[in-house]
Amino acid sequence: MWTRLPSSALRLTGADRVAFVQGQMTNDLRGAPTPGLVACTFLNVRGQIEFFARAYKRAEDVYLHLDAGQAQGLAARLRRYIIFDxxxxxxVTxxxxxxxVWGGQTVPGWxxxxxxxxxxxxxxxTVLAGRVNRTGAAGMDLHYLARQEAGVxxxxxxxxxxxxxxxxxxxxxxxPDVTRDGFAGTLPQEVGLDVGGPLPAISYRKGCYVGQEIMARLEARGNARYHLARVAGEGLPDHAEVTRAGKVVGQAGLFAAGLSLARLRKELALGETVEVGGVPATVQSLLPAPADA
Incomplete structure (x- = not known):
């Protein structure tokens, strides 16, 4: 079983490509093997997510795979930092x-x-494949030339x-899916992208990058006020504010299968009743689950 992904993409070449991208992204591309793959974000100076990407490190280039409509904006951001690089x-969108390709399907050549x-x-x-978990089991993202789609x-x-x-x-x-859940503008630690989260996209041991000071401060103090949770309800609206007793306590992402992933205040307990865009919902689980759960 396989699913078409709305996508955009950038290809970086040149002698300084790895060092340049390394200095912009939250994860450690330099430490990845060649070929290799890391999930990463690109932050603003306040540590908030501007873009999420999966970065492929290859012998001849760096390939950044993004959600649809993202490549142009990331390219404009990166060009501002190219000086002598x-x-x-x-x-290449x-x-x-x-x-x-969902987990369990055999792919010739993989x-x-x-x-x-x-x-x-x-x-x-020729196709590029990356081991990616999008469904709860490791599958693969398969990238190929548009003109070869029928054969592939x-x-x-x-x-x-x-x-x-x-x-x-x-x-x-x-x-989480940063773009489809509408989590751009949040801190990575708040939406499951921290080390140990459902979708780790940060290294605290790499060199500096835009927003790195905020990340280091959060690692040292562990004081992010929000975390990723799952809320359950009937007919919840997409990308809506989550409220409790009239007070905004978070934001919900895409609604699917009676559930939404949400960025919620940490003081909310499991089983607590909230409203998503005015529709009643229940805090079903915290992600990742507490160690003693």
Whole structure:
């Protein structure tokens, strides 16, 4: 089973490509193998998420895979920081397509025991695959040239699942999607992107980057006021404020399968009743679950 992913993408080349991206992103690309893959965010000076990406480190380039509509904005941000760096950047959104292959499907050419990023031939074209969990079980994101889509999908086989089905599995599994859940503008620690979270996208041991001072302060003090939770209800609106007794206590993401992932104040307890956009809901679980749960 596989699902088409609305995507955009940047390709960076040049001698300084890894060092340049390393100095902008929250995770440790330099420490990844070649080829390798890391999830990461790009923050503003207040430590708030501007963009989420999965960065592929390859021998000849760095490939940044983003949600649809994100590449142009990230490219504009990155260009502001290119001064003496030997970096060339290309928006390859129109040239590429991406599908997520759900866990359990065999893909010819993919080595299950191999690295997280692999390149192989499929359907007469060269594809880039990354081990990514979008449903609660490790699957893969498969990137290929748009002009080769018919051959790649024919060779891939399996059944196509709509994006809504993938979203439902993702929300049930407690896996945030910064763009689809509307979590841009929040701190990574508040929406499950911290070390130990459902989608770790931070290294506290790498060098400096925009927003790094805020990240270091949060690591030292552990005082983020919000965390990721799952709320349950009937017909909850997407991307709505979460309130309790008329006070805003968080924000909810995409509603799917009777659930929403939400950025909630830490003082809210499991089982507590809240409202999402005025619709009653219940705090079902905290993500990740407490160690003693």
């Amino acid at each position: 030997q970096v060339d950047m290309q928006d 129109e040239d590429l397509r991406t599908v997520h 080595d299950p025991a191999g690295g997280d990023a692999q390149t192989f031939t499929l359907g007469g074209g 999908l024919a060779a891939l086989g399996g059944e196509e699942a709509p994006l809504a089905v993938l979203d439902a599995a993702r929300v049930r599994a407690g896996l």
